[in-house]
Amino acid sequence: MSDTALSPETVIRQMRNNGVTDVVWLPDSETNWLYMLMLAEPGLRLIGVTREGHAASIAAGLFAGGRKPMLLIQNTGMLESGDSIRGWLMALNVPIVLMVGYRGYTRHGVNTDTAATYTERFLMAFNIPFFLVENDSDADRIATAFKLAEDTRAPVVVLVGDEYHGFNR
């Protein structure tokens, strides 16, 4: 466990512990180590998309068929996916965790990337609960997100503020 970085092993462990069957995803800027672990994870199906909004309807179909998908995308893609998240996840009561790379995030709050500027504002506008994860010691927040999604039958976001190696510090 690290209190200075979020390791991909931690994320994989949370996926496993929370029964994730499918990850619908589009590569984030720093997800390659996680990608390699996901590929090696028995029983975990990866579904790559070409635009993040597609992930919402695919995940809804997986849920309708009895699977437990999660989304792994970047905040830029989430911003573009608003209507798909509304229509395919929120309106269909899909309990799902979206792990969202928080591009541009800085702990001190001064950023130069408008992707970060609008990320939390977007989630508040859509009334989607979110948790910030910056390092391994925050891992229990991922489990909390899964539980909240199940309890509310709605999407919950985990903002990954570290992108797996700590460059945002």
Added chain:
Amino acid sequence: MMYTADALAAFAEHRGDAIVLSGRGGRHWIGISDTVFDMPLGDPAMGGHAGFGLGLALAQPDKTVVLFDSEGDILMSLGQLATIAEQAPANFYHFILDNEVYATTGGQPVPNASNMDYAAVARACGYPSAYGFDKLEAFKQALPRIMAQRGPVFCALKVAPEVENTPIGQRVKWRKRSADKVVADLRAALG
């Protein structure tokens, strides 16, 4: 060109125990079949029906999943065709109802509508089988072969536009269940 209702009626004879995502054909299909294995979702968000169909087909590999999508939807999300072809669900049958217009908003033309070859697009994205029909009789004749093939299969149908100009709030509500209820009913039926 054929009528959507006729195309759906022809398909119904070959439906078997498939899960049917009625998509853009929903208001006609509901008069043919309305069980828990029929999914009249309406339009949760345009462009996403193919993704939903893919997800459901992957989740239920032992069930045939049939989708009646539209050309306007797939043009919004062409990249989904690549994802579907990569995942290659053998149980997925992807029909599109191509009327060349945005019918529910008054019939404005779809960009480049009459020049598009959607079957060719699907084939180029990696669908192993893709067809296009503009005559009902030819479609009827091909249906047994289409449904006997291993998926994913793509099939574009040129249909007559049924343009709606009535304000949305005044249109007849043909759906009997909300979209979330449709999903919940299917999940319960699948156990």
